[in-house]
Amino acid sequence: MKKSLLALALLSVISISNAADYKAGDIVVRGGITNVNPDSSKSEIMLGGTDSTMSLSVDDNSQLGLNFVYFYDQNWAIEVLAASPFTHDVTIHDPNAVLNVDGAKLAEVTHLPPTVSAIYYFQTSTSFKPYVGLGLNYTVFFDEGFEQAPKSLGLSNLELDSSLGLAAQIGADFQLNDQWHINASVRYIDIDSEATFDVGGSSIGKADINVDPTVVSILIGYKF
Structure with a gap:
């Protein structure tokens, strides 16, 4: 029994080490978990063109x-x-107690980042196929809304502009x-957006948000 299991394991290793390279016309479909982790730096909030001393940060998802x-x-x-x-949850930072809302959840924003x-795949003649990539991202924000x-x-x-930027992987x-x-x-995806909002009915709120996330994916793929 042990010899049979060992032989099976060896055959698996051989079949993997001799896995075929990709070729012209191959199509791969993958699915799994993707995490978008925005830049941890804070975005300053401007009120009427003046620094309010408040800022925003965006969590991961x-x-x-x-x-x-x-x-x-x-x-x-x-x-x-x-x-x-x-x-993503948007948190407001208010160290000088302008609105007395330091650390509060300010809003939620939803987006799609198609890229x-x-x-370019490096040839290794093994089952391990590393690659690098460069592309273009277009991010659309929607369902922006302040908390109660x-x-x-x-x-x-609250409104966030769409973003067009480079992506490298x-x-x-x-x-x-x-x-x-x-x-x-x-x-890494270059996602920059301008957020605008009203304060007391006046359109005076603005923040330049540099999302610039690190995007990590673990996926299962199938080649057709």
Whole structure:
């Protein structure tokens, strides 16, 4: 029994080490968990063009990540990153007690960050397939809304502009067999947005938000 298990394990290792390289026309579909972790720096809030001494920060969020790849040859491919909508809590920092809301949850914002990248796979002749990528991201914000407490202070009409920016990534596939693999990637996306809002009915609130997240994905992939 032990010899049979050992033989099976050896055959698995051999089949993985000899896993076929990608080739022109291959299509890969992946699904799993994607985490968007925004830049930890704070964004200053301006009121009527003047620094209010208040600032904003945005927390991270994980969602279902989807990934589609088309190979032009064994090295070059086009990748489309998609996901279910990400929702982030926005925290207000008010160290000088302008509104007495330091550390309070100010709002929630939801966004979709579709990204198209050209990726280059390095040939290793093993089951480990590392790659690098560079692409373009377009992020759309929607369902922006203040919490009830900020609304009672006269804050309303929160809006965030869409963002267009570059995306860079490193990643790797670990092939389980000729069809299935595990994928892991880390990417940086340039996401900058201007947030505007009303204070007491006047359109005087503004903050330049540099989301600039680190995006980490762990996915299961299948090659067609």
